[in-house]
Amino acid sequence: MQASPRKIRVLFLCTGNSCRSQMAEGWARQLKSNEIEAYSAGIETHGLNPSAVKVMAEAGVDISGQRSKNVQELLDAPFDYVVTVCDNARETCPVFPGKSTVIHMGFDDPPKLARDASSEEEALSHYRRVRDEIRDFVEDLPAWLAGESG
Numbered sequence: 058m059q060a061s062p063r064k065i066r067v068l069f070l071c072t073g074n075s076c077r078s079q080m081a082e083g084w085a086r087q088l089k090s091n092e093i094e095a096y097s098a099g100i101e102t103h104g105l106n107p108s109a110v111k112v113m114a115e116a117g118v119d120i121s122g123q124r125s126k127n128v129q130e131l132l133d134a135p136f137d138y139v140v141t142v143c144d145n146a147r148e149t150c151p152v153f154p155g156k157s158t159v160i161h162m163g164f165d166d167p168p169k170l171a172r173d174a175s176s177e178e179e180a181l182s183h184y185r186r187v188r189d190e191i192r193d194f195v196e197d198l199p200a201w202l203a204g205e206s207g
Contacts, residue, residue: 064094065199068136068157070146074099074125075106077142077164080188083113083120084195092199096136098128100149106168112184116192142191164190 067085071078078097085095102125113120136157141147147161167187171180 064092065138066094066134066136067096067198068128068131068134068139069095069097070128070139070141071097071099071143072145073101073103074127075103076109076167076184077187077191078146079105079109079120079123079125080113080191081140081142081195082123083118084192085198087118088192088195089198096126096131096134097123098126098131100128100146102127108167108171108181108184109188112181112188115185116188162194164194 069078069081069085074097078099082095082097085093089095104125105120105123110121139157139159141159141161142164143166144163147163164187165183167184170183174180174183
């Protein structure tokens with residue numbers, strides 16, 4: 058019996074590890090668990106965003122058991138790729154040991170967009186749009202990563 062190929066280790070990094078990076082980790086676990094070992098972290102920790110948990114559940118992905126982690130907890134982990142999902146994370150991304158390739162794929166910040174919403178439904182529409190954009194990105198992994206790093 059042939060051994061299965063090693064999974065690609067990917068860290069999704071955001072400012073607070075509350076929304077976008079959590080969504081990306083959830084999608085990667087749901088859609089690509091046979092190819093990708095997914096993690097998420099933040100430059101800071103803000104806790105899980107309840108609206109992110111809600112819209113991911115609407116799409117059939119339960120991220121309620123994930124926790125907000127500071128990137129410092131994972132600095133010794135050997136990641137193949139670190140994907141920054143917001144500009145702040147890209148600008149403040151720490152240096153990772155080994156051969157980690159850092160790639161930026163920015164997404165809008167749903168909590169920031171939702172601040173000016175006139176209703177909960179309008180606020181959630183921002184989360185849903187970004188959720189779907191992140192899903193589309195994750196669906197193209199790992200081929201997208203190989204193209205970016207090659």
